[in-house]
Amino acid sequence: MTGAKSSPTRNTPQRAAVLRALGNCQDFVSAQMLHARLVTADCAVGLTTVYRALHQLQATGQVDVVRDGTGERLYRRRSTAGHQHYLLCRDCGRSRPVDSRVVERWAERIGETSGFTDVEHTVELTGVCGRCRPTAH
Amino acid sequence: MTGAKSSPTRNTPQRAAVLRALGNCQDFVSAQMLHARLVTADCAVGLTTVYRALHQLQATGQVDVVRDGTGERLYRRRSTAGHQHYLLCRDCGRSRPVDSRVVERWAERIGETSGFTDVEHTVELTGVCGRCRPTAH
DNA sequence: CATGGACATGGAATTCATTTTCATTTACGC
DNA sequence: GCGTAAATGAAAATGAATTCCATGTCCATG
Ligand SMILES: [Mn+2]
Ligand SMILES: [Mn+2]
Ligand SMILES: [Zn+2]
Ligand SMILES: [Zn+2]
Numbered sequence: 300m301t302g303a304k305s306s307p308t309r310n311t312p313q314r315a316a317v318l319r320a321l322g323n324c325q326d327f328v329s330a331q332m333l334h335a336r337l338v339t340a341d342c343a344v345g346l347t348t349v350y351r352a353l354h355q356l357q358a359t360g361q362v363d364v365v366r367d368g369t370g371e372r373l374y375r376r377r378s379t380a381g382h383q384h385y386l387l388c389r390d391c392g393r394s395r396p397v398d399s400r401v402v403e404r405w406a407e408r409i410g411e412t413s414g415f416t417d418v419e420h421t422v423e424l425t426g427v428c429g430r431c432r433p434t435a436h
Numbered sequence: 437m438t439g440a441k442s443s444p445t446r447n448t449p450q451r452a453a454v455l456r457a458l459g460n461c462q463d464f465v466s467a468q469m470l471h472a473r474l475v476t477a478d479c480a481v482g483l484t485t486v487y488r489a490l491h492q493l494q495a496t497g498q499v500d501v502v503r504d505g506t507g508e509r510l511y512r513r514r515s516t517a518g519h520q521h522y523l524l525c526r527d528c529g530r531s532r533p534v535d536s537r538v539v540e541r542w543a544e545r546i547g548e549t550s551g552f553t554d555v556e557h558t559v560e561l562t563g564v565c566g567r568c569r570p571t572a573h
Numbered sequence: 574c575a576t577g578g579a580c581a582t583g584g585a586a587t588t589c590a591t592t593t594t595c596a597t598t599t600a601c602g603c
Numbered sequence: 604g605c606g607t608a609a610a611t612g613a614a615a616a617t618g619a620a621t622t623c624c625a626t627g628t629c630c631a632t633g
Contacts, residue, residue, distance in 0.1 A: 309629070309630095311580095329619085344582090345583035346584090347584080347620095348582060348583065350619095350621080366503065369618095370503060370507035370509075370619085386546060386552055388552065395550070397550070399542075401539075405538045405539055406561060409523060410563065414565070414566050415523055415525065415563030415564060415565050416563055416564045416569055417563050418562070420560065420561050421562075422539075422558070423559075424555055424558075425558075426553055427554050432553055445609090446600050446610065448599075448600075448609095448610065448611080450610080451610090467590080468590070481612090484592085484611075484613085485610080485611060485612065488610085488611085506589095507590085508589090509590085
């Protein structure tokens with residue numbers, strides 16, 4: 300087995316701050332945005348540490364990660380345990396979870412029949428939300 | 437309608453070279469890889485031009501684009517007209533198209549029922565192909 | 574209380590794909 | 604051939620993400 304090396308994690312105020320700031324965000328935020336907020340707010344945290352914290356949170360399944368159009372990673376705290384996919388507004392970033400059971404089964408089936416192992420999937424939906432839609436004249 | 441601005445395109449040897457090089461590739465390649473090949477081969481093309489050519493090809497639906505684990509964009513000439521999704525080997529990059537009709541319908545339905553407009557989707561599958569799978573002892 | 578070592582931090586420097594700039598060249602309708 | 608908009612490409616800029624590394628903090632031990 301690949302040595303199940305539980306990431307050794309100490310509780311530091313910085314990590315707490317990152318998690319807290321993440322909790323205050325309604326929607327997906329980039330590491331940079333998050334860092335900017337933290338600098339503005341009470342507890343300043345280094346950008347490097349923000350990235351490290353986000354990596355850990357991802358590794359332990361506490362955040363969902365998506366990529367925006369430019370490839371930048373966006374993070375969002377995962378409330379309900381479990382895998383989720385989202386529909387994101389390309390303009391404002393607003394997001395909503397979507398029911399992806401159909402896709403999960405589809406991906407699973409491909410994993411079983413493809414001859415590939417460890418099949419993982421990325422599914423992202425983007426659109427323009429009601430608030431961002433230009434009202435017809 | 438959104439002004440159907442047909443990209444005015446002149447026929448240049450560079451663009452031809454990019455398209456030709458792309459045709460010679462079995463699988464997804466990055467702009468950088470493609471550029472490296474072109475430099476080695478007969479017809480050298482500037483990196484900038486490679487990027488520009490790929491953008492056009494993407495805009496006109498002549499290539500499929502995916503992102504690898506690091507977010508780098510990979511391109512592949514689209515042989516059969518129409519939308520495709522792929523299962524990629526994380527180790528060697530080998531790819532195979534997958535039947536995604538289920539997902540297409542799913543995405544379409546979400547587009548209709550979500551209150552979002554212009555819903556687009558990204559679906560990527562990655563795994564480890566037979567050739568890359570470490571043989572059990 | 575030291576002392577030590579493992580873990581953490583964060584500013585600076587680095588990496589690297591992609592984009593921008595801009596002076597120069599080229600394709601092509603007339 | 605001419606004129607000009609389009610295209611090219613070298614160099615510089617951009618920007619997210621990572622790596623370096625000197626410094627700081629936690630904690631188990633004696
Ligand atoms: Mn899923
Ligand atoms: Mn599709
Ligand atoms: Zn919106
Ligand atoms: Zn492989």
